[in-house]
Amino acid sequence: MPSIPHSFVWNGILTPSQKQASLEVSASVSSKAPHLVYAVCGAGKTEMLFPAIFKALRSGKRICIAAPRIDVVLELSPRIRSVFPETIVHTLYGGSPVESGFASIIIATTHQLYRFQSAFDVMIVDEADAFPYSFDAALQRAVKKAMKKDAAVVYVSATPSVELLKNTSNQSRLFRRYHGYPLPVPRYKALWSYKKTFARQKIPDQLKTWVIQKIEQKKPFLLFFPSIELIEAAIPLFRKVHHSIEAVHAEDPLRKEKVMKLREKQIPGILTSTILERGVTISDVQVAVVGADERIFDSSALIQIAGRVGRSADYPTGEVTFFHNGLSKEMDKARKLIVSYNKGGQG
Numbered sequence: 001m002p003s004i005p006h007s008f009v010w011n012g013i014l015t016p017s018q019k020q021a022s023l024e025v026s027a028s029v030s031s032k033a034p035h036l037v038y039a040v041c042g043a044g045k046t047e048m049l050f051p052a053i054f055k056a057l058r059s060g061k062r063i064c065i066a067a068p069r070i071d072v073v074l075e076l077s078p079r080i081r082s083v084f085p086e087t088i089v090h091t092l093y094g095g096s097p098v099e100s101g102f103a104s105i106i107i108a109t110t111h112q113l114y115r116f117q118s119a120f121d122v123m124i125v126d127e128a129d130a131f132p133y134s135f136d137a138a139l140q141r142a143v144k145k146a147m148k149k150d151a152a153v154v155y156v157s158a159t160p161s162v163e164l165l166k167n168t169s170n171q172s173r174l175f176r177r178y179h180g181y182p183l184p185v186p187r188y189k190a191l192w193s194y195k196k197t198f199a200r201q202k203i204p205d206q207l208k209t210w211v212i213q214k215i216e217q218k219k220p221f222l223l224f225f226p227s228i229e230l231i232e233a234a235i236p237l238f239r240k241v242h243h244s245i246e247a248v249h250a251e252d253p254l255r256k257e258k259v260m261k262l263r264e265k266q267i268p269g270i271l272t273s274t275i276l277e278r279g280v281t282i283s284d285v286q287v288a289v290v291g292a293d294e295r296i297f298d299s300s301a302l303i304q305i306a307g308r309v310g311r312s313a314d315y316p317t318g319e320v321t322f323f324h325n326g327l328s329k330e331m332d333k334a335r336k337l338i339v340s341y342n343k344g345g346q347g
Contacts, residue, residue, distance in 0.1 A: 004060075004087075004088075004104060005086050006054065006057040006058060006084060006086055006087050006104070007084065007085060007086045007087075008050070008054040008083065008084065009082070009083055009084075009085055010047075010050055010083045012047055014044075014047065014048065015044075015176075015178055015180075017174050017176060018043070018044055018047065018048050018174065018178060020172070021037060021039070021048050021172035021174055022048045022049070022050075022051050022052065023051075024170070024172045025037060025048065025049060025052045025154055025172060026051055026052040026055055028152065028154065028170045029052050029055070029056060029122055029152040029154065030055075030152075031152075032150055032151070032152045033152070033169075033170050034152075034153050034154075034155070034168050034169075034170060035152075035153070035154045035155070035168065035170040035171070035172070036128075036154075036155045036156075036157070036160060036164060036165070036168040036170070036171045036172070037049075037154065037155070037156045037157070037171075037172050037174075038157060038158075038160050038165070038171055038172065038173045038174075039156075039158060039172070039173065039174035039175075040158050040174065040175050040176070040177060040183055040307065040341050041158045041177075041183070041278075041303070041304060041306070041307020041308070041311070042177040042178065042179075042183070042307060042310065042311040043158075043174040043175075043176065043177055043178060044177075044178035045126075045156050045158075045174075046076065046079060046126075047178070048172075048174075049124060049154070049156070050083055052122075052154070053080075053084070053105070053122075053124075054084070056121065056122045056152075057084065057087060057104055057105075061121035061122055062103075062104055062105075062106075062119065062120050062121050062122075063104065063105045063106070063120060063121065063122040063123075063124065064105075064106045064107075064108065064113070064116075064119070064120040064122070064123050064124065064146060064147075065080065065105065065106070065107045065108075065124045065126060066107075066108050066109070066110050066112075066113060066123065066124070066125050066126065066143060066146075067107075067108075067109060067110065067125075067126040067127050067130070067279065068109065068110050068127055068130040068131065068132055068133035068134070068139075069109070069127065069130060069275070069278065069279055070093045070094070070109055071255070071256075071259075071275065071276060071278075071279045071280055072126060072127055072130075072278060072279030073091060073092075073093050073107055073108065073109055073279075074091075074093075074256055075279045075280060075281065076107050076126065076279075077089070077091040077107050080105060080107060084105065087104050087105055088101045088102060088103045088104055088105075089103055089104075089105045089106075089107065090103035090105075090106050090107070090108075091107045091108070092106060092107070092108035092109065092112040093108065093109045093111075093112060094109070094111070094112075106119075106120070110125075110132075110133045110139045110142065110143060111139065111142075113139075113142040113143055113145070113146040114142045114145075116145070116146035117145055117146065118145075118146075118147070118148050118149065119146055119147075119148070120146055120147050120148060120151055121148055121151050121152070122151060122152050122153075122154070123143060123146065123147045123151055123152070123153045123154070124153075124154045124156065125143060125153065125154070125155050125156065126156045126279075127156070127157060127278055127279060128155040128156060128157045128160065128161075128164060129157045129159050129160050129161050129164065129300060130278060134161060155168060158278075158303065158304065158307060159299075159300035159303050159304060175341040175342075175344035176344075177310070177311075177316070178313075179312075179313040179316045180316075181310060181316035181317060182342040183306065183307065183310070183338050183341055183342055184306060184309045184310050184317065184318055184319065184320045184338075185320070185335065185338055185339060185342070186292075186302070186306050186320040186321065186322045186331075186334065186335055186338070187319070187320065187321050187322065188292075188321075188322050188324060188327065188331070189206055189321055189322070189323050189324070190206075190323075190324060190325075191204050191206060191207060191290065191291075191323040191324060191325060192325060193325065194207070194290065194291065194323070194325060195230070195291075195325075198230065198233050198234055198237070199233070201237065202237070203234070203237050203238065203241070204323075206323070207288070207290065207323060208241065210288055210321060210323075211223070211238065211241055211242075211245075211269065212241060214268070214269065214286050215241070215242055215268045215269070218265075218268075219284055219285075219286050219318075220262050220263075220265060220267075220268065220269060220282055220283075220284060220285050220286070221268065221269035221270075221285065221286045221287065221288070222262075222269065222270055222272055222276060222282070222285055222286075222287050222288075222305075222308060223269060223270070223271045223272065223287075223288050223290060224272055224273070224274065224276075224277070224287070224288070224289045224290065224297075224305055225271060225272070225273060225290050225291070226290070226291040226294035226296050226297065227273070227296075228249045228251075228273055230290070230291075231247050231249060231271050231272070231273065232247070234247075234271060235247040235271055238271060242268050242269075244266075244267045244268065245267065245268060245269050245270070245271065246258045246261065246262070246267050246269075246270045246271070247270065247271040247272070248270055248271075248272050248273070248275065248276065249272065249273040249275055250273060250275045255275070255276075258270060259276070259280060259282070262282055262285075263282050263283070274296060274297070274301055274305075276308075277301050277304040277305045277308075278304045278307075280308060281308075281311050281312075282308070283311075283312045283314065283315055284312065284314075284315035284318065285308055285309060285318065286309065286318050286319045286320075287305055287306065287308050287309050287318070287319070287320050287321070288319075288320070288321040288322075288323060289302065289305055289321070289322050289323060290323050291323070291324065291325060292322035292323060292324045292328070292331050293324040293325055293326050293327065293328040293330075293331060297328075297330060297331075298330045299330045299331075299333040299334040299337065300334075302322070302330065302331060302334035303334050303337060303338060305320070306320045306334070306338060
């Protein structure tokens with residue numbers, strides 16, 4: 001079989017910390033030792049993987065980049081294709097188009113790995129802490145089944161589980177964003193009895209003020225809600241504030257298009273479930289959580305949500321607001337971890 005050509009086209013420059021982590025990942029992949037990249041949102045985790053991926057490709061290895069969420073896969077796919085333009089890359093998720101040829105890189109949701117057995121030399125599990133992968137033993141077995149017996153595995157996460165931290169001896173830790181600015185620290189704002197206010201067909205005053213301010217400032221926003229039911233109750237009210245505000249959740253077939261509209265500033269903002277808590281990068285986006293004290297918003301989810309803000313070097317700062325009906329331990333845990341990351345990044 002003739003050798004497959006591969007090229008590496010990327011003009012970015014890794015920071016010293018990123019370069020060190022990248023070398024550590026490459027060494028683990030070469031020695032086939034499990035590796036954890038524990039790095040804050042916006043640290044440039046994907047870019048750190050590029051050299052290890054290219055080295056593996058040149059060695060004739062087949063690589064899988066798996067993620068639990070479709071949104072993460074859709075975000076990764078164009079980036080990987082542009083960096084490795086001569087490499088056949090397939091993107092697999094529920095309803096994805098059929099692609100031809102033998103792919104050296106597969107980018108897939110973890111659910112798609114049921115169809116593979118002993119197929120990959122290198123397995124990269126992005127967002128390794130995310131639902132449903134982190135809670136589903138069958139999905140974890142599917143990932144292992146898709147790997148060759150002596151495959152290298154790299155876990156990537158901004159919020160790794162205690163188990164992952166404990167069981168992966170080779171680790172690279174980066175608590176500074178690539179542009180050097182600190183992570184935005186969430187602000188708390190009380191939003192008492194907000195569900196009753198929505199039930200009366202009204203937007204709580206503080207929340208309405210926040211949204212109007214972002215529209216006037218021409219800053220795109222993501223407004224996270226604890227349930228689809230509340231999103232559906234709220235969206236008609238927000239459309240009275242601005243007719244083109246959109247809403248998305250896991251069952252929305254148009255969410256990819258809506259996120260693109262927000263990215264291109266065709267719409268002012270999106271009301272969303274936790275489906276957009278990770279893997280989505282929108283320049284200058286501002287974020288608020290409605291009901292940050294609800295059980296669905298654990299500390300990992302809140303850290304990921306806060307991590308949507310300030311990712312771009314052009315817009316490295318921004319606002320994260322936790323609207324609540326009473327402070328929760330998870331809110332405090334998220335805030336304290338973000339503050340500790342910022343201290344670690346400066347040290």
